[in-house]
Amino acid sequence: MDNNKIIVGSQEWCALPELNIKAVKVRVDSGAKTSALHAVNIVPFKKDGHLWVSYDVHPLQNNGKTTIHCESPVADKRKVKSTSGIVEVRYVIKTFLSIAQSTWEIEVTLTNRDSMGYRMLLGRQAMSGKILVDPEASLLLGDLAKETLNQYYTTHVTKPSGLKIGLLASNPDLYSNRRIIEAGEEKGHHMEFLNIKDCYIKLDGKNPEMHYRGGRILDDYDAIIPRIRPSLTFYGCALTRHFEAMGVYTLNTARAITQSRDKLYALQLLINNGLPIPTTGFANSPLDTDDLIKMVGGAPLIVKLLEGTQGKGVVLAETKKAAESLINAFKSLRANILVQEFVKEADGKDIRCFVVNGKVVESMMRIAAPGEFRANIHMGGSAKLIKITPEEKRIAILAAKTMNLKVAGVDIIRGHNGPLLLEVNSSPGLEGIEGVSSKNIAGMMIEAIERDLKIKK
Structure with missing residues (x-):
């Protein structure tokens, strides 16, 4: 064994002194080639004719208030495919790593690691010739006390001075929810996660109230961001509507969310505004199955549950017989379904x-x-990442406007005769879109609230 090498466990504390990051817990991963650092607000710029990048680092996990602003020369740009299959182009910088009283230069890619357990990953390229890993051990170089971390970062904590914003959702650990909380804190707002199941309503013509578990009254919020899962649409929208009645701003209104979740009603609103959709059928009686299939151009065709979302409850029937069986089976269960033409030329892409x-x-x-x-x-x-056509851009903007959604994920496919609108999502996920673009989409959502409430930043 090389006695000059540092022996580390699966996780350790290190520092990036050139970036003024005095402590960050890293996941030591010899299976990964390149190291990665959690960064948001990544913006390239030119300095003395060379490409640089500015970015913000939140060095402590689950803490969007502690922010280190950094600027570095760009050493490279690389395509990286994450474990979830998302391909993103990352900026690569060179900086110094300090660990166990030793310091050397490493390459680091900048990416949003909010969905990961650690703010930094240390890959084998950075460890080569310097480090030996004992995968069964952890924090061999010692842990850091909370008091020490507070001492390191006390001047970098953003003090709440803006709005009080509640995130009305179900899972505080979901990537999108964590990013919204982080983005709001980063901009100086007081952010709080409100679990839908823990909220309840007092209906009173003179004094309506929203209560939270333990009897706490929620009466001091400036804004609410509803992120309601489909199974809780009715209750979540009732809560959102009540916040609206109390005079609280909501990023998406209860009415907009409700109509976007009713797929049939949503499609009717969209086509009434001249938006193109795949040919779609809706019927109640099994006696109409044959004509329903013909109506959408025959098999193969798509069968969609009206209550489905994120691809659930969507089935491809490849033959007429399979379509008949599927449609009649759903109808026997009294499930509401849509039958839609299968746009083969989309080739599994949207x-x-x-x-x-x-x-x-x-x-x-x-x-x-x-x-x-x-x-x-x-x-x-x-x-x-993709550059859309002017027509696709027009469709996306008009679709969101038709549904009265201030924040929306609009899904489009490309057919032989042009783009077709599939769906408008009122609670679009952020992980995929932030991963491929490195854009701070969560921050843009917070800025939309600031703009509507006329908050000067």
Whole structure:
């Protein structure tokens, strides 16, 4: 064994002195080639004719208040495919790593690691010739007390001075929810996660109230960001509507969310505004199954549950017989379904346009996994950044406007005769879109609230 090498465990504390990061807990991973650092607000710029990048680092996990602003020369740009299949182009910088009284220069990629357990990953390239790993051990070089971390970062903590914003959702650990909390804290707002199931309402014409577990009254919020899962649409929208009645600003209104969740009503609103959709049928009686299939161009066709979301409850019927069996089976269960033409030329791809306050802030193409017909990242698909056409941009903006959504994920496919609108999502996920673009989409959502409430920053 080389006695000059530092022996580390699976996680350790280190420092990046050149970036003024005095302590960050790293995941030591010899299976990864390149190291990665959690960064947001990544913006390239020119300095003395060379490409630089500015970015913000939150060195402590689950803490968006502690922010280190950094600027570094860009050493490289690389395409990296994450474990979830998202392909992103990352900026690479060179900086110094300090660990166990030793310091040397390493390469680090900048990426949003909010969905990961650690703010930094230390890859084998940075460890080569310097470090030996004992994977069964942890913190061999010692742990850091909370008091020490507070001493390191006390001058870098953003003090709440802006709005009080509640995030009304179900899972505080979800990537999108953590990013919104982090983005709000980063901008100096007081952010709080409000679990939908723990909220309850007092209906009173003179003094309506929103209560939280333990009897606490929620009466001092400036804004609410509803992120309601489909199974809680009715209750979550009732809460959102009550906040509105109390005079609290909501980023998406209860009415907008409710109509976007009713797929049939949503499609009717969209076509009434002249938006193109795949030919779609809806019927109640099994006696109409044959004509329903003909109506959408025959098999193969798509059968969608009206209550489904994120690709769930969407089935491809490849033959007429399979379509008849599927439709009649759903009808026997009294399930409400849509029958929709299968746009073969889309080739398992769709486009997700992220719309904030009437602007398409970013777009990505989602590609289905082999053997799948749906472009779903959660089912093994992949994603990449894409430049949309002016017509696709028009459709995305008009679709969000039609549904009265200030924040929306608009899904489009490309057919032989032009783009077709699939769906408008009122609680679009952030992980895929932030991953492929490195844009601070969560921050843009907070800025939309600031703009509507006329908060000067």
